[in-house]
Amino acid sequence: MSDFAPDDGFRRFQEFRELHHREQPLLLPNAWDHASAAALAARGFRAIGTTSLGVAAAAGMVDGAGATRAQTVALALGLARLDALITVDIEGGFGEDPGDVAALAAELADAGIVGVNIEDGRADGSLAPVARQREVIAAVKERVPHLFVNARTDTHWLREAPSLDVTLRRVEAYQQEGADGVFVPGLVDDDSVRSVVEAVGVPLNVLFAPGRVSYDRLAELGVRRISTGSLLFRAALDSAVETAWAVAHPDAPVREVPSYGEVQALAERFRG
Template identity: 35%
Template structure:
């Protein structure tokens, strides 16, 4: 985990294009990503499940292991709520990720009580330590995404939760949906943890995010959603006319794709 943790030191904004399978992860690594994160939504859809804890945990771990297999940079897995309400079970699930070569996870509170996420964090850290291992836990709070506090009170609620999660052993704080400069500045100043924000309408440009002290910037599910739209348009054209349309002219060449996965020697 140590190398992955150093990528959050603030010297440079850690930009994470979120992958959904081994192929997309390897592609993003080849383009210069210093670490890869997954999108739970993209992973779930690619496996034929809805997002929001519908993906069976064995599937989630298998996808993560397959992604880790093709990467040389650190991998952080969006692990939703840990796929259990039992902190000890969540810890066992995460230990399987560690054993698969995963360097970090996102773990979210959603509509659950913050105390439950704190208990999960503590259980993960304790079990990992017993095994002589560790993992970077980026705690995601959905205060903004789910409107869990009234406008004007969200920063205070985020910081209240951040203190609880930090005490439990969290390594980072993810606040998807936060966009306003003053609110980002306040969270960065008060969180006591490296702060992660997500690409979102109205979010400041990356240069400004870095100046504000944000440590990590995620693409979320946006890339996978865009590609689903492209695939849908091309398939519609093919089914209607037998022609996949003008987008086929921009397709990545077969040889370039093949080269991502052919190992020399």
């Protein structure tokens, strides 16, 4: 049974959707466990996503292979208790049958999750057939209308020579089936970003690429959501290793880190 009344789920969905239609793009940081999500919420981020790479790597598993369903669901059910709007990366849906993907989406929505990412990239580097993705998106939106479906295409992520025409055909098809937003990781050049923005009537989400494109420039181009993806998880790994190294190498710089008590307090950040 759901912990949340239907009207509460719809209200939170509406709030999350409205964050994609403000003057500035929604900056969506991506967490990989309760502590990282709770710390982001404590810093003031109203909406938080999950990173499939972070979830998989933390469990000693490979990302994008559809093997982390249990870990993803367990994390999502825990994060739904936070006072934040949580959207979950479910890779390709953890199943080939559109009905099974829709059932998973309904389970997450019943727990209080406001959105999901569904991608068309496959573990072998290919793209799922457009028809299959359309069926999945349509099934999810029919089952859970108040869940924000961010339809991701990996045309610029998995291919060395991405085709903008292929990208446009896919995002337009996903929009037609009810996707609330489209996500094109790897899309960074001005002309391509502008072309996708102009082609679709739903918010465009791109992945932040340090050193390649700025938040302000993406805002100027019309991007409505900017995700950090696995960036924060990778930065945390680097910081942990460098901090350990600095213990035995006193000349190495060490940033100030949260106290024991501050981290303990993150466990208490549940929705009231």
